[in-house]
Amino acid sequence: QESQTFLALKSTGVEDFLKQHPDYDGRGTIIIxxxxxxxxxxxxxxxxSTGKLKVIDVQDFTGEGDMPFYPAEIxxxxxxxxxxxxxxxxxxxxxxxxxxxxxxxxxFIGAFPENHLINSNSNSADLNGNGSTDDVYYFITYLTSExxxxxxxxxxxxxxISDENPLRSYKENYDAFTIKREKGLAPFTMALNIFPExxxxxxxxxxxxxxxxxxxxxxxxxxxxVGLNGVAPGANVIALKIGHNNFPGGATVNExxxxxxxxADKISRERKEPxxxxxxxxxxxxxxxxxxxxxxxxxxxxxxPFLYVSVSNGNEGPGISSSGLPASSNYVFSSGAVxxxxxxxxxxxxxxxxxxxxxxxxxxxxxxxxxxxSPGAATSTVPNFTAGDKFWGTSMACPYSAGVMSLLLxxxxxxxxxxxxxxxxxxxxxxxxxxxxxxxxxxxxxxxFINAVNAFELMKKYLKNGEHKKFETYTVSSFAPNQPDNRxxxxxxxxxxxxxxxxxxxxxxxxxxxxKSDKFYRTYNLKTDSDWLKLIQKKTYIxxxxxxxxxxxxxxxxxxxxxxxxxxxxxxxxxxxxxxxFDMIATxxxxxxxxxx
Numbered sequence: 001q002e003s004q005t006f007l008a009l010k011s012t013g014v015e016d017f018l019k020q021h022p023d024y025d026g027r028g029t030i031i032i033x034x035x036x037x038x039x040x041x042x043x044x045x046x047x048x049s050t051g052k053l054k055v056i057d058v059q060d061f062t063g064e065g066d067m068p069f070y071p072a073e074i075x076x077x078x079x080x081x082x083x084x085x086x087x088x089x090x091x092x093x094x095x096x097x098x099x100x101x102x103x104x105x106x107x108f109i110g111a112f113p114e115n116h117l118i119n120s121n122s123n124s125a126d127l128n129g130n131g132s133t134d135d136v137y138y139f140i141t142y143l144t145s146e147x148x149x150x151x152x153x154x155x156x157x158x159x160x161i162s163d164e165n166p167l168r169s170y171k172e173n174y175d176a177f178t179i180k181r182e183k184g185l186a187p188f189t190m191a192l193n194i195f196p197e198x199x200x201x202x203x204x205x206x207x208x209x210x211x212x213x214x215x216x217x218x219x220x221x222x223x224x225x226v227g228l229n230g231v232a233p234g235a236n237v238i239a240l241k242i243g244h245n246n247f248p249g250g251a252t253v254n255e256x257x258x259x260x261x262x263x264a265d266k267i268s269r270e271r272k273e274p275x276x277x278x279x280x281x282x283x284x285x286x287x288x289x290x291x292x293x294x295x296x297x298x299x300x301x302x303x304x305p306f307l308y309v310s311v312s313n314g315n316e317g318p319g320i321s322s323s324g325l326p327a328s329s330n331y332v333f334s335s336g337a338v339x340x341x342x343x344x345x346x347x348x349x350x351x352x353x354x355x356x357x358x359x360x361x362x363x364x365x366x367x368x369x370x371x372x373x374s375p376g377a378a379t380s381t382v383p384n385f386t387a388g389d390k391f392w393g394t395s396m397a398c399p400y401s402a403g404v405m406s407l408l409l410x411x412x413x414x415x416x417x418x419x420x421x422x423x424x425x426x427x428x429x430x431x432x433x434x435x436x437x438x439x440x441x442x443x444x445x446x447x448x449f450i451n452a453v454n455a456f457e458l459m460k461k462y463l464k465n466g467e468h469k470k471f472e473t474y475t476v477s478s479f480a481p482n483q484p485d486n487r488x489x490x491x492x493x494x495x496x497x498x499x500x501x502x503x504x505x506x507x508x509x510x511x512x513x514x515x516k517s518d519k520f521y522r523t524y525n526l527k528t529d530s531d532w533l534k535l536i537q538k539k540t541y542i543x544x545x546x547x548x549x550x551x552x553x554x555x556x557x558x559x560x561x562x563x564x565x566x567x568x569x570x571x572x573x574x575x576x577x578x579x580x581x582f583d584m585i586a587t588x589x590x591x592x593x594x595x596x597x
Contacts, residue, residue: 004228006347006379006390007217008340011355012400013453014231017407021456025049026232026406028413030056030271031218032264033399034257034279035211036250037204038239040176041189044216044223044381049233054221056236057171058191058204059263061256062244065192065203069110069141083140083161085109092138092154095162099152101145110201112137112153120245122207124187124385127179128157137179141194141201148172149194151201156180169193170204187385208243208250209386210395214280215239216381218399219406223381230380231403234410238267242281252281258296265300268307274409277309278402280395284316287484288328288367301331305422305514308409309333310402312394313370314362320443320564320587321365321482321492328367330475330489333405333427335397336361337376338449347379347390357437357444361394364443366480366488368585371427372434374400374450404430404452408459416463424514425462425471432580433458441566442585467579472522473514474582478507491552491586496565497593501556504536507569507584509548520544523574524581530567532558533586539574550584562592 009015018025027050039045040055048054060066070090072083084091090109114133117125125133139153140161150168152161155177167175170191178186191204206212216223219237220230240260243250261277268275285291301307313334314324327334337360341352357373364370377392378400405426412421431447433454462468480488491505511520523541528534536551550569559565569584 003342005342005345007228007230008343008375008378009229009231010342011340012375012404012449013451014404014407017452017456021411024407024411024414026219026235026403026410028273029232029406029409030236030238030267030273030275031215031232031399031402031406032238032240032267032275032277033211033215033218034240034242034260034264034277034281035214036208036243036245037206037211037241038215038237039189039206039212039381039383040191040239041178042212042381042383043225044220044228044230045212045237047221048236049221052236053174054219054237055239056174057238057267058241059193059260060202060204060241061259061263062241062253064241064244064246065205066200067110067112067203068200069108069139070199072107072109072140074107083107083109090138091159092140093160093162094140094152098162100150100166103143103145103147107140107142108199110139110141112139112203117207120207121250122187122209122245122385124207127181127187129181129184139201143196149196151192151194153177167192185384188383204239204241206383207385208245209382210243210250210280211239211241212382213380213389213391214278214395214399217378217396218278218403220381228379231400232406232410235403235406236273240264257281257293261297261300265304265307268304274413275307276402276405276409277307278399279309280312280393280398282312282314282324282327284314285323285325285328288321288323288325289330289489291325294326294329297326297329298331301423305424306420308405308423308426310335310398310405312398315360315393317360317362320363322362323364323367323369324362327362327369333401333430334370335394335401335450336370336373336445337392337394337397338373339377339392340375343375343377347377355449357440358392364446364490364585365587366483366490366492368446368489368583370446371431372401372447372450373397373445374404376400401430401450404450404455407452408455411456412459412463415460419463419468421463421468422471422514424473425468428580429459429462430455441564442568443566443587465577471514472520472581473512475510475512476507476582476584478584478586479505491584493588496559496588496590499554499556501554504551504553507550507552509542509550509582511542511545518544522581524571525574526550526569526571528567528569530565531555532565533567533569535569540571552586554588559588559590562590564589
C-alpha cells in the first residue's frame, strides 16, 4: 500500500513507527483539543482504531451554546398535553406516557433559535434547510426518577417531543444528534451538557471547523471512510471549546482558555491515561513569555508536570522574534509549520523538491521557539457545512505534534508501565530526536523536523538509562535590550552596529528543581556551534541553588557582512553520558548601512 499523501505521515517517521508498532497508535491516551469545538459525528472522529468511541467528553467554555431554561407548566388542550411557559410564549407538545418518569414533577422549558447562529462564519443557521433562519427548536429538561437529568429536544421541529429520544449530558451517555434536514447532510453534529444549578443547557457544536480539522490531524481514524488516518488513530479525544464562533476568528471569551486548561488539568489528574492538550490558538506577543496567560500556564504546569501541552507557534513569520503567546512559554511545546512535498504535490499541485518550512511560520528570537517544526498543511475532518477540508498553518502543525506525543506515550505505557514521563522530558526527547535541516537556522526550526521513530528510540534510551530520575530543567536568561528589563531567554541583539568587539555577554542559568532535591551538584561541558560566538569557559557547574554564569565574546571580525547570525551553545552533563542538559541561543543582526557612498 502506498503512503497516504493528503495528510503526510511518511517523512516524519509516523508511518514506519506504526508499521513496526501497530498497537502503539495512541490507544490508551487522550488528546484534549482546545479550539472551536469538535464534530464527533464526522467520519474519522466517530471511532478509534480499536472500534471504541473516539470523542469521550465535550465542554463549551465560551457560552456560545448556552440556552437558559425556565419553569414549565403542564396544560391540556383537546386531549393533548403541552409544556408551556406562558410569559415567554414557549410551548411544545408531549405525550407524558412516552417520557421517562420525573422524580419531582418539576419540568423546565427552553429554546434553541436558528438565528442564534446567524453571525457565525458557518452560514449554517438554516439548520433544517427550509430556506429561512427563523425556526425555533424547543426542549424540555427535568430530573428523572433515576436521579439523572435529561433533555427532550424537538429535533424534527414539529413542536412535539413525544417522538424524540431522551438526551443526557454527553460524557454520561455519549448522546450526539443532528437537526432533521429536509434534504442533504446536516450541517454539523451537536451534543449537550445540562447544568441545573445554572438553569441552562449548553449545546456543543463546531461552527468554526478549525477544531474539527485539528482533531482529525491528531487522532482521526478512517477519515472519509477511505483509510486516511491522523497521526494517532487509536487515541481518544476530549473537545474543550474556547473559541466563540459568533465573534471574528472564533475569538476566546470570558477566560475560556484558562477555564479549559483548568478542566484539562482536572481530567489529567483524575484519569489514568496520559492527557495531551492540543491548542492551535494564540495571538502575537511583543514581550515574549511575559503575558498573564503564560504566567498562568507556568504555575499550572509546574504543579502538574504530567499534563502535556502542544501549541501552535504562530503565523507571524518569516520575521524573527515573532513567536506568539502562549507559544513563548517554556512550559508548552510549540510547533512551526512545514509543507510536506507530497502534500504540496497532491493537495496544491505544486512540485517541490523537498519539504519546506512555510513562509508564515513564526520564528524565534528572544525565546527558543519553536521547539520543532511539523507538517502544517493537510486534508482532515471538517463539519459538513465546510466547503473545503485542506487547511494550512501552525494550527495544523500543533495537533500533528500532539499526535506524535500520543504515539510515544502509548508506547511508554506498554514498554515502561512503571514510569511516568514528565512533560519537559518528553519535549526534550522530541527536540533532540528531530531531524535538523542545515538550510534553516535554529530560529526557524528549533530542534528540527519532528520524527516519531527517532523519538521512540531516544525515549527508550533515556528511560533505560534512568534519565527520568536525573532529569532537571533550567531557566536561562541573557542580554536582550529590546525587552523591558533588558533580559530574555536568549542573547538577542537586534542591532550589532554599536558593538566594539570587546564586550562580554553573559548567560545566567538557574535550575528549577524539577528533580525535587535540595542537594544538587552537576558539572557541564560547553560547546558552541559557531566560530563568531566565542566561549570563555569550557565547563561550568551548578551546586544546590547556586546559579551558573557562562560568559561569551562576539568575534566582530566574523560579523562584518550584514545579515542574521545565530549560534547555539550546548551544555552536556560531564559524567560520561553526554546527556544534553540545556542550550543557550545567541542571535545578532548586523544591519545594512545606507549612506551617501
